[in-house]
Amino acid sequence: MEQNVKKALCIINKHAGIGSRIDLEQLFSRECETHEVAGTIEFTTHAGHGIELAQEAPRKGYDLVVAVGGDGTLNEVAQGLLHTGIPMGIVPRGSGNGLARHFKIPLDVPHAMKQLFVGKVISMDTFTVNEKLSLNVSGIGFDGHITNMFGVRSGRGFFGYAYLTVMEFLRFKEFEVEIAANDQTFVRNAFIVAIANSSQYGNNARIAPAASVCDGLLHLNVVKKVPPYRIDFLISFFNGNLDRSSYCEIMRTSSLQLRVKQPTAYHIDGEPCGKADTFKIQLIPSALKVVVPQTQTRY
Numbered sequence: 001m002e003q004n005v006k007k008a009l010c011i012i013n014k015h016a017g018i019g020s021r022i023d024l025e026q027l028f029s030r031e032c033e034t035h036e037v038a039g040t041i042e043f044t045t046h047a048g049h050g051i052e053l054a055q056e057a058p059r060k061g062y063d064l065v066v067a068v069g070g071d072g073t074l075n076e077v078a079q080g081l082l083h084t085g086i087p088m089g090i091v092p093r094g095s096g097n098g099l100a101r102h103f104k105i106p107l108d109v110p111h112a113m114k115q116l117f118v119g120k121v122i123s124m125d126t127f128t129v130n131e132k133l134s135l136n137v138s139g140i141g142f143d144g145h146i147t148n149m150f151g152v153r154s155g156r157g158f159f160g161y162a163y164l165t166v167m168e169f170l171r172f173k174e175f176e177v178e179i180a181a182n183d184q185t186f187v188r189n190a191f192i193v194a195i196a197n198s199s200q201y202g203n204n205a206r207i208a209p210a211a212s213v214c215d216g217l218l219h220l221n222v223v224k225k226v227p228p229y230r231i232d233f234l235i236s237f238f239n240g241n242l243d244r245s246s247y248c249e250i251m252r253t254s255s256l257q258l259r260v261k262q263p264t265a266y267h268i269d270g271e272p273c274g275k276a277d278t279f280k281i282q283l284i285p286s287a288l289k290v291v292v293p294q295t296q297t298r299y
Contacts (some may be wrong), residue, residue: 003087005040005117008041009062009279011077012054012071014043016093024091026066027113035117044073054080061095062086064291066116070094071136071202071269078126078288079133082153087289088254089116096202096270099136102213103292117137122299124213130280134268137201137208137286140143140193140258140279144265174225181220181256188249191225192200193258195281202270206223208250209240215299216285217252224248252281 010028025041032039035298040062044050049065057065064087067077081088091112092100106112125294129138139147146165150175173187196208196219224247226233236242243250263275292299 003064003117003119003121003246005035005064006184007062008032008039008040008064008089008116009053009057009060009068010039010066010068010079011050011073012043013050013073013093015098016069016073019031024109027110027155028068031113031116037117044076047207050076051079053077057081057086058278060086062253064089064099064116064179067093070091071096071098072271074099075133075135075269075271078135081289082126082133082284082287083137085289087121089119089291089292091116094270095200096203097269098200099198101202101204102198102200104135104296105293114251116291119293120296121291121293122214124290124299125197125216125283125285126287127195127218127281128267129195129273130276130278131267132268132273134195134197135213136198136269137194137196138266138268138281139195139201140177140260140264140266141175141190142168142192143194143201144267144273145172147267147270149266150272168295169228172225175260175262177222178259179220179222179256180258181251181253188222189224190222190286192221192223194221194223196221197283204238205237206242207237209243212299214286216283217254218281220251220253220256222249231245239267254285257280 011269042053067074068091068220074133092099174191177190178187194207198213199211200206226247259277260277264273266273
């Protein structure tokens with residue numbers, strides 16, 4: 001769907017970003033002037049502020065809301081825009097940028113800004129984990145454990161994440177999980193249970209290479225603990241071949257419930273959520289409109 005933007009709100013998490021500082025206000029204002037759009041800029045000041053700002057968009061007559069930040073910022077803005085019909089534009093400024101990478105939105109901020117008013121609008125699925133919104137990938141087990149630890153550390157970015165992952169890998173054990181999906185119930189031993197709407201965590205680490213945000217399905221990937229010497233498994237994360245691995249069991253479903261014997265760490269879109277022993281997951285089809293590049297053909 002083509003855009004006809006007259007009034008746009010830009011919500012910026014100025015604390016997001018691991019690279020050089022960029023004059024985001026100037027870049028957004030320049031694009032608004034070029035496309036004759038009345039633009040407003042707001043900065044988030046506290047957790048949940050992005051939700052509050054986005055919720056005001058319908059009342060204030062905005063026909064585009066831009067989220068500038070990482071997957072956590074996108075999640076907040078999306079919560080405010082869900083079911084409103086107002087598209088969300090994405091300018092990635094996080095450490096992983098999983099959803100932006102899935103849509104092939106430029107990671108270079110000036111280029112991402114340029115596609116905001118010339119991109120096309122699609123309707124994407126979202127889902128909930130224990131009634132909390134997820135756009136991208138949520139996970140239980142080792143990835144939840146790492147995310148919870150990573151969230152309290154000051155060193156962000158790919159190398160900080162990779163270092164922590166290596167250090168914790170040998171300590172974390174597989175756990176038993178009961179899975180109820182597609183009218184079946186079965187038990188598996190898992191190291192990670194990933195629930196994917198899009199293809200990747202971020203940094204091109206594809207946990208569900210075939211996932212689509214527009215197909216009305218979630219991809220559940222139950223990952224076993226892999227021997228440290230299996231470097232080929234790590235490579236498959238980044239070359240899109242993880243679904244071929246014997247260490248993974250992937251199924252598609254629109255809803256499921258997971259139970260574990262002991263409270264286990266989990267995350268939603270890379271944000272730490274503590275621990276739980278029961279997880280109810282439900283797809284919300286075509287709930288959010290989002291701007292993607294005109295050249296993008298697979299969602």
